[in-house]
Amino acid sequence: MTLLEIRDLKVSYGEREVVHGVNLSVGAGCRTALVGESGSGKSVTARAVLQLDVAASLSGSVSLKGQELVGAKASELRSVRGSRVGLVFQDPLTSLNPVMTIGWQIMQPLVIRGVKKKEARERGIALLARLGVKDASRRFDDYPHQFSGGMRQRVVIAIAVIAEPELLIADEPTTALDVRVQAQVLDLLHEVAVERGMAVLLITHDLGVVAGFADDVVVMRHGRIVETAPVAQLFADPQHPYTKGLLGAVPRLDRDPAQRLVSVEEIEAVAG
Amino acid sequence: MSTSVATRKRRRIPLVDRIALIICGLVLAIAVIGPWIAPHDPYAVNLSQRLLGPGPEHWLGTDINGRDVLSRILTGARTTLLATAVVLAVTVVIGVVVGTLAAVGGRVVDEIIMRITDVGLAVPSIVLALGFAVALGPGIGSAIIAVSVSWWPGYVRLIRTVVRETMQSEFVESAVALGVGRRRLILRHVLPNSLDILYVQVTLDVAAVMLVISGLSFIGVGAQVPSAEWGAMIAAAADNVTSGWWALVFPGLAIAITAIAFSLVGDWLRVLRDPTLKQEN
Structure with a gap:
């Protein structure tokens, strides 16, 4: 469907x-x-x-x-x-509001749709734990700058999926x-x-x-x-020459090391 | 290397700024408890003790009516600072509300607000205050209204610029993508990330507003002569400066020291907030 x-x-x-x-x-x-x-x-x-x-x-x-x-x-x-429809942004550093706790931001999609704070909090902590953030219930009230890049992107994903898009x-x-x-x-x-x-x-x-x-x-x-x-x-x-070119530009371990990668200019020349 | 220098600078408050901070704290404390620590009644006229120079009984001398200058300065701090605080409170509230409206209300609203602020900025506060003094009668109230009316456009401009900048942030876009409504977006996402600049601007403006208020009192449209306001004290003492310089110089020093201290603290806050300025120092 x-x-x-x-x-x-x-x-x-x-x-x-x-x-x-x-x-x-x-x-x-x-x-x-x-x-x-x-x-x-x-x-x-x-x-x-x-x-x-x-x-x-x-x-x-x-x-x-x-x-x-x-x-x-x-x-x-x-x-x-x-x-x-949820959206995950590229840069977890700039897509989180720096002055609000991550918990507040994770709960927000639920809270603005009328879910009770207590329930939103429980769901938020559970989701954060599922996404591999250790000590989720304690870290829930921390601010974005207290997280590393990878952890922050997990927070961003939690925010995007908590309302189950x-x-x-x-x-x-x-x-x-x-x-x-x-x-x-x-x-x-x-x-x-x-x-x-x-x-x-x-x-x-x-x-x-x-x-x-x-x-x-x-x-x-x-x-x-x-x-x-x-x-x-x-x-x-x-099928398309451009796709072939793109695949040729990906470095692979199983290819002859002496063979050069395809350059963007070569792709341009083939794909027109 | 440069980062370690910067960190050390942030940890240690420079000596000048530390002194300025202490003076600001002292002035604020005097504004609160001044009337209780004043050694004499600031309004008690005693013609037998008029224009006494600084001495053990009256540390800063007495004025033409025999009133203790030190007591009047201590009592007057409250009037001057309270008037300044009222002006800044009013203009900050107007600035935040109107500036935010201009930033998010669309092009027509923005144009209308900005043209009005242009007019506001074009009228000097002294002239405006003279007008209010005529209309409402002279007094500290007229001075407060006049300075507020001429001061708000600056805050509207500042807040408008900062809010527009914050609206471009990715976290604001991300909040929109989550379906956050307009009001929540502005109150919980945009404003909390925009208003920290006010700490700096307000501290810097304390000095400027205080000078204008005292200036208005000096030319006679602010606080009126018997009241212990620093500008009004200078005005009253100006007539007999040759026979009693202390009644003029000490309130003047009070104004100057307070104004310098607050603008130093404001500058220090500005540098704290803006790392690029820190490297220049």
Whole structure:
């Protein structure tokens, strides 16, 4: 069953169009990766779902289980944000409010929807513990600066999933973390998504991240989708020259060490 | 290297700032308990003891009516500082409310508010105070109203700028993405992250407002002559400065020392808050 259906989405800033007619769908409970180099429009496409950027004008269709979001009223959008679609930001350092405790921020999505403080607190602590934060009940009243980067990103994930959204948009959730912590956070995100039957749209420029995480992969370039395929097929038999180039640019241990990686210029030359 | 120097600087308050902090504390304490520690009645006229120089009985001398200058300074601290506090409280509240409205209320609201503040900034407070003095009658109340009216636009501008900056933060965007409503967004996310600048600005403004209030009292539209307000005391003593300089100089020193101390503390807070300034020092 399709949860998120994007049809012919165009996004422009003033006169400049940056996303040129994107089609994309995410099935309920599925994990889809949206891959592309920076400036490819992947982030803009994903954020169009929640319409956070007032400067962006959208055309086409974004529907969530049949509810049209392009041109939706502010009140409709508010009821989607946080409760049906969660968003994990790239940088856990700047996406947390520095003057509020992390507990306050984790409880907030529940509290603004009328859940009692006591219940919200219990659920928050349980979730934080599930996300691997040790001593969750004690650390619940700490401030963001008292946490390390990896722990902070767990807090950000807790905030995004506590209201049990059907879809989680993760915008480069591990880019700001070091490699070891990246793997932990991704595994955790994967586990939580499976446990809760939550669909994930993962935005990343890192193909290495995609392989173990996603069911489907969508490759974007210059504001257009160049290839959509199940993850195994994409890695085994990429169709579009750009995708082939991208895969060639990933360093691998099983390749002849003497062979050079494909450069961006070479990809550009092949893909046109 | 540079980080360790910076940390050490933050731990140790520079000597000048430490003295300024002590003076500020002292002045505030005097404002509270001044009337009780005054050695003489600040309003008792004693014509047999007029214009006595500083001595063991009257440490800072007596004025033209034989009133003890030290007692009057101690008592007057309350009037001057209370008037300053009222002005700052009023202007900060107006600044936060109106400045936030301008920052988040959309382009039309912003334009209207900013044009009004431009007008407010263009009118000098002394001129405004003269107008209020005529309309309401001279008195410390008129001075407070006049300075408040001319002081609020600065705070509106400051708060507007800071709030707009905070609105751009990622945590604000993230709160919007969670479905947080507008009112909660502003009250719980934007304002708590914007208002710390007020500590600095208010401390710096204590000196400036105090000078204007005393200045208004001096030219006769603020506190009136018999009352023990520092500016009014100077005004009363100005006529016979040759026969009793102490009645003029000591309240003047009180104003100067307090103003300098508060602006030093304000500067110190500003440097604390802004690490880039710290490196320059």
